[in-house]
Amino acid sequence: MSRIMQRIVIIGASSAIAEKCARLWLRQAPADMVLVGRNIHKIEAIAADLRIRSPESSITCLETDFNDPLKIRALVDGIASAARVDIVLIAHGALPQQQCCQQDLVLCREALDINAISPVLFAEAFAGRMEEANAGTLAVISSVAGDRGRKSNYVYGAAKGLVTRYVQGLQHRLAGTGVKVVLIKPGPTDTPMTAQLKQQGKALADADAVAASIVKAIRQGRSLVYVPARWRLIMMVIRHLPECIFKRMDI
Amino acid sequence: MRACFRNGRVDWHGWLDMVTVSSWGRLEQAEHHVQSLTHRDEVADVIRQSRPGLAHGMGRSYGDECLNPGGTLWLTAGLDRFIRFNEETGCLLCESGVLLRDIQRLAVPRGWILPVTPGTQLVTVGGAIANDVHGKNHHAYGSFADHVRHMTLLRTDGDMIECGPSQHPEWFAATVGGLGLTGFILTAEIQLRRVSGPWLQAETIPYRNLHEFFTLADASEADWEHTVSWVDCISSGGGRGLFMRANYSGPSGAAAPAAANISMPCVPPFSLVNPWTLKVFNAAYFNVRKRLAGQEDLHYERFFYPLDNITGWNRMYGPKGFYQYQCLVPRADGQQAIQAMLHEISRTGDGSFLAVLKTFGSRASLGMLGFPQPGVTLALDFPNQGGRSLTLFERLDAIVREAGGRVYLAKDARISRDFFEASYSRLAEFLPYRDPGITSAMSRRLMGS
Numbered sequence: 038m039s040r041i042m043q044r045i046v047i048i049g050a051s052s053a054i055a056e057k058c059a060r061l062w063l064r065q066a067p068a069d070m071v072l073v074g075r076n077i078h079k080i081e082a083i084a085a086d087l088r089i090r091s092p093e094s095s096i097t098c099l100e101t102d103f104n105d106p107l108k109i110r111a112l113v114d115g116i117a118s119a120a121r122v123d124i125v126l127i128a129h130g131a132l133p134q135q136q137c138c139q140q141d142l143v144l145c146r147e148a149l150d151i152n153a154i155s156p157v158l159f160a161e162a163f164a165g166r167m168e169e170a171n172a173g174t175l176a177v178i179s180s181v182a183g184d185r186g187r188k189s190n191y192v193y194g195a196a197k198g199l200v201t202r203y204v205q206g207l208q209h210r211l212a213g214t215g216v217k218v219v220l221i222k223p224g225p226t227d228t229p230m231t232a233q234l235k236q237q238g239k240a241l242a243d244a245d246a247v248a249a250s251i252v253k254a255i256r257q258g259r260s261l262v263y264v265p266a267r268w269r270l271i272m273m274v275i276r277h278l279p280e281c282i283f284k285r286m287d288i
Numbered sequence: 289m290r291a292c293f294r295n296g297r298v299d300w301h302g303w304l305d306m307v308t309v310s311s312w313g314r315l316e317q318a319e320h321h322v323q324s325l326t327h328r329d330e331v332a333d334v335i336r337q338s339r340p341g342l343a344h345g346m347g348r349s350y351g352d353e354c355l356n357p358g359g360t361l362w363l364t365a366g367l368d369r370f371i372r373f374n375e376e377t378g379c380l381l382c383e384s385g386v387l388l389r390d391i392q393r394l395a396v397p398r399g400w401i402l403p404v405t406p407g408t409q410l411v412t413v414g415g416a417i418a419n420d421v422h423g424k425n426h427h428a429y430g431s432f433a434d435h436v437r438h439m440t441l442l443r444t445d446g447d448m449i450e451c452g453p454s455q456h457p458e459w460f461a462a463t464v465g466g467l468g469l470t471g472f473i474l475t476a477e478i479q480l481r482r483v484s485g486p487w488l489q490a491e492t493i494p495y496r497n498l499h500e501f502f503t504l505a506d507a508s509e510a511d512w513e514h515t516v517s518w519v520d521c522i523s524s525g526g527g528r529g530l531f532m533r534a535n536y537s538g539p540s541g542a543a544a545p546a547a548a549n550i551s552m553p554c555v556p557p558f559s560l561v562n563p564w565t566l567k568v569f570n571a572a573y574f575n576v577r578k579r580l581a582g583q584e585d586l587h588y589e590r591f592f593y594p595l596d597n598i599t600g601w602n603r604m605y606g607p608k609g610f611y612q613y614q615c616l617v618p619r620a621d622g623q624q625a626i627q628a629m630l631h632e633i634s635r636t637g638d639g640s641f642l643a644v645l646k647t648f649g650s651r652a653s654l655g656m657l658g659f660p661q662p663g664v665t666l667a668l669d670f671p672n673q674g675g676r677s678l679t680l681f682e683r684l685d686a687i688v689r690e691a692g693g694r695v696y697l698a699k700d701a702r703i704s705r706d707f708f709e710a711s712y713s714r715l716a717e718f719l720p721y722r723d724p725g726i727t728s729a730m731s732r733r734l735m736g737s
Binding site: 051053079083086089 | 371
């Protein structure tokens, strides 16, 4: 049984979207799942829930320092050596308040570390191992916020822009191999928080729909996916707005 | 750092300070500070730091119970994890933001089901407890709290109270049906019941008047677990309707219904439910269903939650929203009281086709403020017509009060404090258990704080 189960690794497993994705994968089929987080208590609670939803699955929890390249390397090597990895989802991040980043450079640095540097280190560590195996799908969650810097959140946006550019390069590098690299750019509708509030009654559909789109994009091995899809068009417009107009907008 | 970071990646607008929230009736759109809870270990800190506030699940109560305008709401939607499930005993421990839908979808394929469920499964466990919700099988299984074995109640000062029917029963009795005012319900342990499969065998029988309804209800209680009826609130004389009764049936060869989901895409500029559409719809519904009356096999989702497949059905009442009026009157004067209410309603021509009449069994709610008690309950939607609606409700209140009944707080947005105090006789017993760090629009309206 365990041999035919998919092996799925989720980095930043306590993020809301990652947890929804995990539930979806396990609803489709039992899996051998590795949850990686910064706080073992949080991911153990998530794992307990997933084990109840899918008793046949095997769920492992790992805790690490997300800013330490050596620990990331050791953790990824450990995971990749144990068995072949089919799917890696790199989902962590934290939304900083722009104002705070402007006033407090320590916070600004932390925001850049966790949203930009850390995902790149994880992706790089997995990319090498997956390239050796010549198989698997590596998915990274970026954000539409990375498509153009805006005054309301450009520190976060810059971090996500770095991730986006990095993943483009990685896709180029792995183009001729059996490894698929998926770049995911969610729009701003979907945390339990905002969805619940703005459109009561739609909240559930939205959060689940975003996770469903991500799971589907990973299955198809698409290189770039906006979720929900309308953000592709919206961001195309925003990216191409002439500066004289853009600068007058309050976004 | 904590103050400036929030989990989740997608809200690029940054810090949403005030957000508009409304309850299911959409009567008011009020600004709230919101705190999204995602992990149960963090709840104690968050509520201590941001009190006073109010736990808010799916916002499915109709009036002002789940609102705290200008204040804080603690959103429980992210606390939706199962913690332990014993497949041998059917005992489930979960966080309070878990939806009844998720419990049903987990349990039914394994031979278990919630013993009591309201007419929507899109409510949280915490909300079901705080309102001690009931279902179509009250006469057989009581209300939701009758199946809660244990819960962890977190007070806003950091105290944690473990309570259940036999452990700190006074805290349990205050909290079930307690409108979320005694503390934050963190986790709950629920005893599920065995079920052979997702199917029910249902039977629909038309009735012409209330006398026939009561006769049918009394005759069905012994052999049918679920009984409910749709009542035509507007036909002359009032009181005709369709009586439905059902039992779980054995395994059926039928396939589960396809997940049909439609949604009310927008708020129409006026209520789609009005005296003209209502009269036509009710007559058509009664006559069509009368001809189709008889037995059928129904999936539990179709039987229990017919409206859950219409996302945002509450929008059909237009921008002004709607009231639901649900009351309960003792059986002694039940028939006269219901008749008098239907008479008042049909006189105004207001009301809606969503009108439910049902008898309750002999079990009163364990909760000090719990709604269920022996009697008969009538529930109707009313498009918000401002003063005209309120005048009608006052006449209905008078009938209910005269008959020794009460109004269901989960549905209420407007009863007077005086009527509340007169009809909820255990209020004085309840008040000492309130958490001073919790307040709601309803608690301020009915309890003064």
